[in-house]
Amino acid sequence: MLVPVYDIKNCGPRHRFVANGKLVHNSDKLNLQNLPSRGGNTLKSAIIPPAGHLVIDCDSSQIEARVLAWVAGQMDLVRAFASGEDVYKIMASKIFIKPVDEITEQERFLGKTTILGCGFGMGAERFQAQLNNVGVVLELESCQNIIATYRSSYERVAGLWKQAQRCLEALWVGQVAPIGVREDAVYLGLEGFTLPSGFILRYPDLQKDTGGQFSYKARNARTKIYGGKVVENLIQAVARCVIAEQMVWISAKYRPVLTVHDSVTIVAPLAEAEEAAQWVRKCMSKSPVWARGLPLACKSSFGENYGQGLMHGDN
Numbered sequence: 001m002l003v004p005v006y007d008i009k010n011c012g013p014r015h016r017f018v019a020n021g022k023l024v025h026n027s028d029k030l031n032l033q034n035l036p037s038r039g040g041n042t043l044k045s046a047i048i049p050p051a052g053h054l055v056i057d058c059d060s061s062q063i064e065a066r067v068l069a070w071v072a073g074q075m076d077l078v079r080a081f082a083s084g085e086d087v088y089k090i091m092a093s094k095i096f097i098k099p100v101d102e103i104t105e106q107e108r109f110l111g112k113t114t115i116l117g118c119g120f121g122m123g124a125e126r127f128q129a130q131l132n133n134v135g136v137v138l139e140l141e142s143c144q145n146i147i148a149t150y151r152s153s154y155e156r157v158a159g160l161w162k163q164a165q166r167c168l169e170a171l172w173v174g175q176v177a178p179i180g181v182r183e184d185a186v187y188l189g190l191e192g193f194t195l196p197s198g199f200i201l202r203y204p205d206l207q208k209d210t211g212g213q214f215s216y217k218a219r220n221a222r223t224k225i226y227g228g229k230v231v232e233n234l235i236q237a238v239a240r241c242v243i244a245e246q247m248v249w250i251s252a253k254y255r256p257v258l259t260v261h262d263s264v265t266i267v268a269p270l271a272e273a274e275e276a277a278q279w280v281r282k283c284m285s286k287s288p289v290w291a292r293g294l295p296l297a298c299k300s301s302f303g304e305n306y307g308q309g310l311m312h313g314d315n
Contacts, residue, residue: 045307058300059263082295088112121228165227197241249283
């Protein structure tokens with residue numbers, strides 16, 4: 001069998017790596033999440049462990065949706081995650097007004113897209129476009145109804161966006177304001193949002209224009225910011241803190257070699273593959289002490305190369 005060989009070249013001032021004429025990486029630092037998955041994970045499969053070892057990859061299931069429910073105090077959703085219920089089917093049952101046990105796989109997929117996509121204030125038009133990208137065509141009115149159903153079903157999540165907007169107003173005038181229902185989760189002080197891990201999320205040089213739109217100074221240009229986006233920033237920051245702490249626990253036995261988004265990858269001897277996978281799952285199913293009551297879960301897989309190690313089931 002002819003094995004494809006990729007001639008990877010550095011072709012630009014910002015390290016634009018090109019393989020066989022196709023852009024595979026565009027960054028000034030190594031960023032393996034940009035490696036394409038199309039074509040059978042060819043490039044990812046070229047990353048192999050030492051002889052006698054396997055790649056083990058563990059992915060945190062729905063971590064942003066879980067953290068969002070926990071911070072917002074949406075306890076029905078927190079309990080559903082904690083008890084292992086199928087939250088996608090629960091959402092679909094609300095959308096289609098039918099029992100959970102009658103939800104089809106196609107309906108569940110719509111529930112999944114809603115849970116994972118609508119937690120940060122997405123509107124109906126953007127939701128419609130997102131569905132179109134995955135081959136699901138819905139009328140705008142249907143998308144509007146789905147958005148309304150999500151927001152009415154999880155009112156504390158929707159309320160979190162409004163709280164975050166008020167927090168921007170408070171930051172603007174040098175005041176503090178409440179956010180969420182958990183004082184141990186996120187606190188807005190004069191410097192910015194203090195996360196439960198102790199890190200602070202700041203918006204440097206926060207400004208407000210005449211139209212009431214806020215912006216802050218980012219690395220390359222000013223960036224607009226609003227309530228829903230603040231919530232997204234906060235949730236992603238907390239989720240990343242969780243993953244980072246879990247990596248510390250994992251490293252007690254196996255050194256993490258890679259992390260991409262909400263997954264952690266290790267390399268373990270072949271004879272220890274199942275034991276190592278169990279250890280990583282144990283670490284990534286446990287909440288840090290500063291995240292009491294946050295329900296977590298994960299799935300792991302392993303293979304002879306990085307491409308195989310990424311073969312996860314449905315999250």
